[in-house]
Amino acid sequence: MQYRPDADELLDAVADLLERQVIAAVPPHLQHQVRVAANLCRILQREAQLGTTNDDAERHRLAALLGHDGSLLELRAELAARLDDPAPLDAVTDRAVRDALLATVRADLAIAKPGYDATAGTP
Amino acid sequence: MSGGSPDEQPEATALGAFLARTWECDPAGVRVRIAGQSTAGARRRNLVLDVEGGPHPGRYVATVLPTADIAILSMVDEAAVRTLARAHGVPVPEVVAVTDDESIVGGACFVSEFVAGETIPRRVLRLVAEHGVGSRIVTQLGGAFAALHAIDPAEAPAAMAAPAAPVTAALDGVGVAVAGLLRPEPAFSYVLRWLRDHRPAEPAARRIVHADVRTGNVIVDATGLRAILDWETAKVGDPMEDLAWVCTRMWRFGEDHLTVGGLGAVDTLRDAYVAAGGTWDDERFHWWRVLVTMRWGTGLAGQAAMHLDGRFSSVVMAASGRRVAEMAHDALALLDT
Incomplete structure (x- = not known):
C-alpha cells in the first residue's frame, strides 16, 4: 500500500497548485488550459470516489433491462445495438430504458459536473 | 485583445x-x-x-x-x-x-x-443584466432570424452547403457520428432512435440559415443587439435549426432560466420571429433542439477522439470527453418537455 498522501490528496495538491499559482503565472493563452487541467483533477478525485459504485449501478440497471448479466462494456454495446435496431420497443420497455439512461447520465454528471442536472430551466 | x-x-x-x-x-x-x-x-x-x-x-x-x-x-x-x-x-x-x-x-x-460592443459571453451577460436589455436582444434576434429566413436562397453563394433534404441530412449526420463513437453510448443511440421515430417532414421552404447564432457570436451593447458574427457555418437548410441552436443550454453560460442564450424566453423569440414574418413550428423546433443538442454531444466526443489519436492533442480537447454526459443529459431531458 502506498504511503499517504493518497490519490485523492495528491490530486488535491496538483489542482491547488494549478488554480492558486500556475494560472497567474502563465501567459493568457495558457490560462484556460490550466483552468481545465485543474478541473480535470477535481473530476478525477470524484471519479476515484464514485466511479466503481456508479459502474456497478449502471451494470445492474442494464442487466435488469436486458435480462442477463455481463461486463459493463458488453451490456452497453448490447443495449446500443438493440436501440440502433429500428424494431419497436414496447411502451414499458421504452420508458424503462429512458429512465435507466437518465440515471446513468446523472451518475456520470455527479463525477464530471456536479449539480448540472439539478439546475432549473429547460434543458 | x-x-x-x-x-x-x-x-x-x-x-x-x-x-x-x-x-x-x-x-x-x-x-x-x-x-x-x-x-x-x-x-x-x-x-x-x-x-x-x-x-x-x-x-x-x-x-x-x-x-x-x-x-x-x-x-x-x-x-x-x-x-x-x-x-x-x-x-x-x-x-x-x-x-x-x-x-x-x-x-x-x-x-x-468595426462595431463596438461586447462578444465575450460572461461580459455580454453581465452587461445585459446591468442594462436590462436581455428581452430586447431576444426580440432583435427573432427579427434578425425572420429577415435572414425571408431571403430567397437562390441568392446564396453557389458554393454554400444546400442539402436537398436538410432534415434527412442532419439525421444522417448524427447517425454517422453515433456510429463512429469510440465506444457505444446507449444514451445517444436512444436519442438517435427518438429522432428517427419523430422526424418531421422536410421544411416547406429551405432557407439560408446561419447555424451558429448564439451568445458569443453576437455583439451587444447597452442598447441591445448590434451585430451577428461568424457566418462560416451558413448554409441552406431548415430555418428552425437556427431557432433551436440559440436555445441550447451551453450558450446560457449558467443563466439557465433564460432559455435563449441566457438572455430571455423562448416565447419572446417566437413572438418576435412571427411578428417579423417568420413561420414558427413548435414540433420542428423541439425536434431540432434535440438534434442539435445531441450533435454537439457527438462533436465533444469527436474532440476527445482528436486528442486521443493525436490530430489535436490538448487538455481542453481531452476534457471534452468528460462533457459528453452534459449533452446526453440535456437531449434525454428534452424528450420529456
Missing part, C-alpha cells in the same frame, strides 16, 4: 495596400495601424485596424483565416453571404474588402466595419 507591436507593421502596410487597391486610391495615402488583435474565435485572427487617410478612414476589423486551416465556407463566400444578409436587414458589420489572396496577411481575409 493585445496592443499593436512593431512586428505587426508589415501586416499593417500590406493591409493598407490591399484597402487602397479595393478603394482604387493612392496606397501612400492609406495608413493602417493595428490597434488590437483577438484570437477569441480560436481558428481565426481578428485584427482591429485604425485606418487614416484614403476615402474611408475609420476603425475596421480584418478577419483572417490562417492558411493552414480548412474553411467550411471560403472567406469570399462568407463575405458574400454577410453582404446579402446585411442588404436584407440582418445586423451584420459591413464588409468593405475581401480577398482569397493568402499572401497579404497569411490567409484569405475580409475587412469589415
